[in-house]
Amino acid sequence: MSLPALAVLYASIVQKKWAVNVLAMMFAGFSLVLIAWVLWSYKMGFGGTSLGGGVHNGLWTQQPASGVNHVGTLKHFFDNLVGKPGQITDALNEQSQAVSAANTAIPFHFPVVSLAFFQFVFAAITPLLFLGSVLGRIKFSAWCLLVPLWSTFVYAIDAFLLWGGGYFAQEGSLDFSGGFVIHMSAGVSGFVAAWVLGPRLLRDRQHALPNNLVMAAVGAGILWLGWN
Known part of the structure; x- marks a missing residue:
């Protein structure tokens, strides 16, 4: 519900001449994140690192494969900064068991593809939240270029650090509702x-x-309902 709610809210609070452009940017951004998420970003946020840490073949490994303990060092931070890019379109990801790499260690009882879709919605809604900061001052083409780049180099890294078993998770940090990964x-x-x-x-x-305060209230109400 958050996507249509944000679309209605943003399109209603801007000038009328920008309303259609805002809607196009919302849905284009959502779609572009999906493409990036399936082809490489999900593995960056919830996969394994090139050194053997993170989630590999259904198992979560905290330390690199070498077994050398660098906890608390700068090397440990960069070794556990982001997962290795990769696509999730094969049958293995559709059928294999999802694994929680967050600090909560809550067992999952559904396949990887379900976790990937669930986390995709968060990945897609996050750039749309800060779209409100640039309404009326960014071109549609520039936005379409920015979204997949931001999803790759900002969101995927933040997600891995906390939810993918990265450095922050290994140091004991918790993020139950996206205070760091999404909102910050x-x-x-x-x-x-x-x-x-x-x-x-x-x-x-x-x-x-604003071109329509009534619809802005409707969008805010749907967003409030969907958020809870």
């Missing part, structure tokens, strides 16, 4: 993006009126 990632990215792009044009700032 989106908040910091939105702030940086707005700062880099700068303010909207003067004529747009002088007439920055």
Whole structure:
């Protein structure tokens, strides 16, 4: 419910001339994350590292395959920063057991593909959250380029650090509802993006009126319902 809710909310609070563009950016961003997620990003966030840590063949290994203990060092951080890219379209991922690599160690009773789809929704909604920071000042083409890059080099790394058994998880950190992986990632990215792009044009700032407050309330209500 969060995707249509955000789409309605964002399209309603901007000027009328931007409404269709906002909707296109929302659904394009969601779709582009799906492509990246299936082909390489999921393994980066919830797979195994090139050194043998993380999830490999249904098993989670905290230390690198070499067995050398570098806990607490800079090397340990970079060795457990992100998983190795890879696709999840084969039959093995559809049928094999999903494994929790987060610090909670809660056993899963469903296949990898179910976990991949569940986590995809979080991966897709996160860049759409910070889209609100750049509405009216970014081109559609630039947004379509930014989303898969951001999903790869920001979200996948953050997800692996906490939910994929990476450095933060190994140090005892917990993130039950995405406070770091989703909300801090989106908040910091939105702030940086707005700062880099700068303010909207003067004529747009002088007439920055929402085009439909009723639909904005509807979108916010659906978002509230979906979030809970």
